[in-house]
Amino acid sequence: MSSEQKIEFYKGPAGGWGALRSVTNALLRQDIPIKGAKTLLSANQPDGFDCPGCAWPDRNHASTFEFCENGVKAVAAEATARRAGPELFAKHTVAELAEQSDFWLEDQGRLTHPMAYDAASDKYVPIEWDDAFARIARHLNALPDPDQAIFYTSGRASNEAAFLYQLFVREYGTNNFPDCSNMCHEPSGSGMRPQIGVGKGTVTLDDFEKADAIFIFGQNPGTNHPRMLGELRAASKRGARIVSFNPLRERGLERFADPQDKLEMATLGSTPISTHYFQLRVGGDFSAIKGMMKHVIEREDEAVARGEPSVLDHEFIAEHTTGFEALAADLRAEPWDVLVRESGLSEEQIRAAADVYLGAKSVIACWGMGITQHQHSVATIQMIGNLLMMRGNMGREGAGACPVRGHSNVQGDRTMGIWEKPPAALLDRLQKVFGFEPPRRNGVDTVEAIQSMLDGKGRVFFALGGNFAAATPDTYQTWKALKQCELTVHVTTKLNRSHVIHGREALILPCLGRTEIDMQAGGQQGVTVEDSMSMVHISMGINPPASEHLLSEPAIVARLAAATIGARSSTPWLWLVEDYARIRDKIEAVFDDFKDFNARVAHPGGFRLRNTASERVWNTASKKAVFFTHAVPLDTPSHRARARFAKKGDTIVFTLLTTRSHDQYNTTIYGMDDRYRGVFGQRRVVFINKEDIRALGMKDGDWVDIQTVWNDGQERRADRFKLVAYDIPRGNIAAYYPETNPLVPLSAVAENAGTPTSKSIPVVLVPHELPIQKLAEDEADGMVAAA
Numbered sequence: 001m002s003s004e005q006k007i008e009f010y011k012g013p014a015g016g017w018g019a020l021r022s023v024t025n026a027l028l029r030q031d032i033p034i035k036g037a038k039t040l041l042s043a044n045q046p047d048g049f050d051c052p053g054c055a056w057p058d059r060n061h062a063s064t065f066e067f068c069e070n071g072v073k074a075v076a077a078e079a080t081a082r083r084a085g086p087e088l089f090a091k092h093t094v095a096e097l098a099e100q101s102d103f104w105l106e107d108q109g110r111l112t113h114p115m116a117y118d119a120a121s122d123k124y125v126p127i128e129w130d131d132a133f134a135r136i137a138r139h140l141n142a143l144p145d146p147d148q149a150i151f152y153t154s155g156r157a158s159n160e161a162a163f164l165y166q167l168f169v170r171e172y173g174t175n176n177f178p179d180c181s182n183m184c185h186e187p188s189g190s191g192m193r194p195q196i197g198v199g200k201g202t203v204t205l206d207d208f209e210k211a212d213a214i215f216i217f218g219q220n221p222g223t224n225h226p227r228m229l230g231e232l233r234a235a236s237k238r239g240a241r242i243v244s245f246n247p248l249r250e251r252g253l254e255r256f257a258d259p260q261d262k263l264e265m266a267t268l269g270s271t272p273i274s275t276h277y278f279q280l281r282v283g284g285d286f287s288a289i290k291g292m293m294k295h296v297i298e299r300e301d302e303a304v305a306r307g308e309p310s311v312l313d314h315e316f317i318a319e320h321t322t323g324f325e326a327l328a329a330d331l332r333a334e335p336w337d338v339l340v341r342e343s344g345l346s347e348e349q350i351r352a353a354a355d356v357y358l359g360a361k362s363v364i365a366c367w368g369m370g371i372t373q374h375q376h377s378v379a380t381i382q383m384i385g386n387l388l389m390m391r392g393n394m395g396r397e398g399a400g401a402c403p404v405r406g407h408s409n410v411q412g413d414r415t416m417g418i419w420e421k422p423p424a425a426l427l428d429r430l431q432k433v434f435g436f437e438p439p440r441r442n443g444v445d446t447v448e449a450i451q452s453m454l455d456g457k458g459r460v461f462f463a464l465g466g467n468f469a470a471a472t473p474d475t476y477q478t479w480k481a482l483k484q485c486e487l488t489v490h491v492t493t494k495l496n497r498s499h500v501i502h503g504r505e506a507l508i509l510p511c512l513g514r515t516e517i518d519m520q521a522g523g524q525q526g527v528t529v530e531d532s533m534s535m536v537h538i539s540m541g542i543n544p545p546a547s548e549h550l551l552s553e554p555a556i557v558a559r560l561a562a563a564t565i566g567a568r569s570s571t572p573w574l575w576l577v578e579d580y581a582r583i584r585d586k587i588e589a590v591f592d593d594f595k596d597f598n599a600r601v602a603h604p605g606g607f608r609l610r611n612t613a614s615e616r617v618w619n620t621a622s623k624k625a626v627f628f629t630h631a632v633p634l635d636t637p638s639h640r641a642r643a644r645f646a647k648k649g650d651t652i653v654f655t656l657l658t659t660r661s662h663d664q665y666n667t668t669i670y671g672m673d674d675r676y677r678g679v680f681g682q683r684r685v686v687f688i689n690k691e692d693i694r695a696l697g698m699k700d701g702d703w704v705d706i707q708t709v710w711n712d713g714q715e716r717r718a719d720r721f722k723l724v725a726y727d728i729p730r731g732n733i734a735a736y737y738p739e740t741n742p743l744v745p746l747s748a749v750a751e752n753a754g755t756p757t758s759k760s761i762p763v764v765l766v767p768h769e770l771p772i773q774k775l776a777e778d779e780a781d782g783m784v785a786a787a
């Protein structure tokens, strides 16, 4: 499976022929015949499936499948010809499976039968669906308190599945809805709601056509949202400024060859993407943005002094906002040297970025995980909002906020009520429409769920998709938490770590993927999803199911609900899933924005949900948009760790960011290459500045162990990583997730959002002691299974 191990810096553009070659390999790897591939890739979207790759919207949803390398990898991974049936489980004990790497587990193929853990043989054995539901129901109904059950969701679940799920769980009696969003864009919602009254992005693709400047903070679209490069390329071609902030030089933000463009491909041409690239310090965005605003205020003060036209949008500020004067005063008082030191950029660089902002009539700001996974993420996001609003770049054509979501329906799941802190209005409406008393207590988020299981309160863990054991922080604590449960259940498509790190009883419930035909009593069903720009559309599978024993996610939820609360619930669970249009009618009854849902979603391309901020209607407490004033964060874990070691002389504390390679989808590892970063055949690498390697007294290619610097006396380490000299600011290092999750302390979370701070972990590097021979062996079978 793996290519030869090497580090070879990549000079070409992102996309291009490399992307096409990679697609062919992805299809071959999954044993998908070329004929099958053709149907997959020519799927006509109005009656085809929505790509499970990412949440970036389609330019023309009513047209054919837009080519995207990593979209094809996601589709191929689901459409694989391989099967992980009962024979696989008969052959291996769970202890043996747990020895395998994450790559190996998923590589066994699609799960075909519901399976139950048998403690006597330490094996998973087949179970009938009805028996599985009865078993879960028995556990749930035996819990003295419904808050002892935890219901996780990953962002691939459709609106229909998510809606039924939240309904069932609330009627059962808890708001314990940890979800992948808690680890992802939670701070975006937490920051934006009090600021502009909505927790979602305000722009559409049309705005991308009209923006004069696009700022991209902490995002790697070349790998994670490849179709976004098409928009950036078009913007670049018409002369828009594109300004990237990233500690790493990401190839996709520099140059792109569009596989859609025959001329560019034939001539080996490419288009530059970023006009400006600022390699700031990890976590330095807050100070960089504050510095940009300080420059804007300085220019404004100069303009006023000289009697020149204002550089601010005073009309917008006066009519639509509060808090501006306090912010302006704070900016005037902020010393440049603090902003320079904390951002890792020079004053000139910050002013240059701000001049691009000042020179643009319409500005869009995009951001990803490089912004959301820090202690001060919420404040940073509000700084982005402040910056946009100073010149009225909110709720206006060509301008606005663009948090770029991850999972293809993570935004829709939240819209449907997958939220541990449900608004009272949602609960009131559920009560009215479904006639039960929903729980009013907030539930647990992802980190709180782990804590609850560790404390012995959380006793039943149920997951609708995802890979909780690998995606979450503090891996060994999380594993301990899951193992303490009396029952763990996973609705899933493929075998993963979460199935082999299990509770005393455990079930694997295999479901249909989005590419597959979903037949119910009422005929073939489609589901709906919402992308990162609030577009809702239908998705119809086109492939035969991977196994005749699979159930759809809505069917699994409905049958579980019927088994658990059927006797006391007045909701016709089984009737609802006969025809998903019935579920959509219920969604419409609960959410006003889904008026005429079935009719509107039948329209090719679907419809856009109302976004009040984009209409300059502000659903905040003051009914205005809010400028927030925040002090520069000087007490982050990295600050504290550096202060602690300052006295000890030669110990270097690094800030570690954990990120995705080009060959993975979150915890799903497709292969061992990270083409654009020049890493091949391996994943256990640390990107580090060559001066730092020298300061450590080591050399490029040496092996190190990584240890977290934390305050609870607990040792956190991840062993055997190869140093790779890289273009990254000193004092910062980068490595791949999930291998580095044992390093993220459970207690390291974003303020006011609870998101694990997986982009800024204070660590030290120590030489690794194992003989090199052994290392080479471990590397050869991919990710070393963490024992």
Ligand SMILES: Nc1nc2c(c(=O)[nH]1)N[C@H]1C(S)=C(S)[C@@H](COP(=O)(O)OP(=O)(O)OC[C@H]3O[C@@H](n4cnc5c(=O)[nH]c(N)nc54)[C@H](O)[C@@H]3O)O[C@H]1N2
Residues within 6 Å of the ligand: 053, 054, 055, 070, 184, 217, 218, 219, 220, 221, 223, 224, 225, 245, 246, 247, 248, 250, 281, 282, 283, 284, 285, 367, 368, 369, 370, 371, 405, 406, 407, 657, 658, 659, 660, 662, 664, 665, 666, 759
């Ligand atoms: N192929 C593929 N597509 C995916 C995914 C996948 O794993 N594979 N995952 C999906 C999901 S769930 C999500 S959330 C998205 C994730 O997509 P992204 O948001 O792009 O996530 P990451 O790859 O974690 O890292 C983002 C970037 O942040 C930079 N960065 C790190 N720390 C900082 C910082 O402090 N400041 C700044 N300015 N930059 C920083 C990193 O160098 C990296 O370039 O992609 C989605 N799409």
Ligand SMILES: Nc1nc2c(c(=O)[nH]1)N[C@H]1C(S)=C(S)[C@@H](COP(=O)(O)OP(=O)(O)OC[C@H]3O[C@@H](n4cnc5c(=O)[nH]c(N)nc54)[C@H](O)[C@@H]3O)O[C@H]1N2
Residues within 6 Å of the ligand: 106, 153, 154, 155, 156, 157, 180, 181, 183, 184, 185, 369, 406, 407, 464, 465, 466, 467, 468, 471, 472, 491, 492, 493, 494, 495, 496, 511, 512, 513, 514, 553, 658, 659, 660, 665, 666, 667, 668, 737, 738, 740, 741, 744, 758, 759
């Ligand atoms: N250190 C570190 N940790 C991180 C991050 C990071 O950047 N650094 N990123 C965080 C982010 S942004 C996210 S979103 C989370 C991701 O967390 P999760 O969403 O929990 O993880 P995934 O890896 O996306 O889940 C993959 C599994 O989903 C299952 N699956 C795939 N398709 C389907 C389907 O259609 N239905 C069902 N039921 N199951 C399906 C497969 O079994 C597969 O093994 O990880 C977070 N963890």
Ligand SMILES: [Mo]
Residues within 6 Å of the ligand: 180, 183, 184, 185, 405, 406, 407
């Ligand atoms: Mo995500």
